[in-house]
Amino acid sequence: MTATADVWLPLPAEEIEGLPEGPRYRFWDGEPDFPADPADCAYYVVPYLRGSEVAVRPLPEMTSVRVVQTLSAGIDHVEPGIGLLPPGxxxxxxxxxxxASTAELALTLVLASLRGVPDFVRAQDKGEWRGGFRPALADRTVLILGYGSIGSAVEDRLEPFELARIVRVARSARTTARGPVHPITDLPALLPDADVVVLTTPLTDATRGLVDGGFLARMKDGALLVNVARGPVVDTDALLAEVGSGRLTAALDVTDPEPLPPEHPLWRAPGVLISPHVGGPTSAFLPRAKRLLADQLTRFVRREPLRNVILTTGTADDRAL
Structure with missing residues (x-):
């Protein structure tokens, strides 16, 4: 960290307790004008929920940047600019x-969909009392596709619900204290037994369009698909065909396209519950984001190892994207 190095933050520095002294903190949350010369920025914290165009815009001029920090779990919105960065x-x-927030929403979507909460709300608007039997979560098999930290947090919240089985699937096989994690190549054999499939996988070249017609066809009749990952993980046309027939239902916090246009048929598809990408932005976000930034920047100033390093530009990991 040089004496002239800047740190760009999407939050005012005075609102973040524990920031180290030394850097010049610049506030930028995606406004048209930059707060300073991007060439002086050493640590760039990407504005949250501002989209890829905003995230990438200063990168070509950040010739001295050493760290790009997202405030999201996914990095797909900054991937288009990775090739613009210097090596290292x-x-x-x-x-x-x-x-915590994403797992809470995943559980909310599962329960609301199975128990018919959207129908209750529509009935309440009309003053109608609509009873009847609804599916329970108890005794069901739930498959979690994308067993990273969010997938594990989803399992934390599912455990008290007396499930028959939780099936964990990730890119490659491994063993955890809770049981095996199956490789993604096992999906064809696993999908037919799942009553609920929860998507928590990152968006990569390998997962884009992963949930296609073949994937959905292997899901059992009456199964529920829950997407709290990224919209393009799911082939929207293929999903529309399945929910339109009534064979599957879906609960989607993310869609493709996104935002979903008012005239899009997903809005009116039977058995589909849509929330507007609200898995992350809750009251839990700011305290955790501020703690992360204070810790990361302290590590950066002290030249200590950073947390959550996904890749380093100019390496094999970078080229594999």
Missing amino acids: VRLCNARGVHE
Whole structure:
């Protein structure tokens, strides 16, 4: 960290307790004008929920940047700008910030969909009393696709619900204290037994369009698909065909396209519950984000290892994206 190095923050520095002394903190949350010369920025914290165009815009001029820090779990919104960065730049995500909120929403979507809460709300608007039997979560099999920190947090919240089984699936096989994590190549054999499939996988070239017609066809009749990952993980047209027939239902916090246009058929598709990408932005976000930034910047100033390093530019990990 040189004496002239800047740190760009999407929050005012005075609102973040524990920031180290030394850097010049610049507030930038995606406004048209930059707060200072991007060439002086050593640590860039990407504005939260401002989209890829904003996230990438200063990168070509950040010739001295050493760290790019997202406040999201996913990094897909900054990937288009990675090739613009000099070698040796560390890209860090916000692991530890969003797990609780996203897992809460995943559970909310599962329960609301199974128990018919959207129908109750519509009936309440009309003053109608609509009873009847609804599916329970108890005794069901839930498959979690993308067993990272968010997938694990989803399992934390599912455990008290007396499930028949939780199936964990990730890119490669491994063993955890809770049981095995299956490789993604096992999906064809696992999907037919799942009553609920929860998507928590990051968006990569390997997962884009992963939930296609073939994937959905392997899901059992009456199964529920829950997406709290990224919209393009799911083939929207294929999903529309399945929910339109009534064979599957879906609860989606993310969609493709996003935001979903008012005329899009997903809004009116039977058995579909949509929330507007609200898995992360809750009251839990700011305290956790501030703690992460204070810790990361303290590590940076002290030249200690950073947390949550996803890749370093100019390396094999960078080229594999």
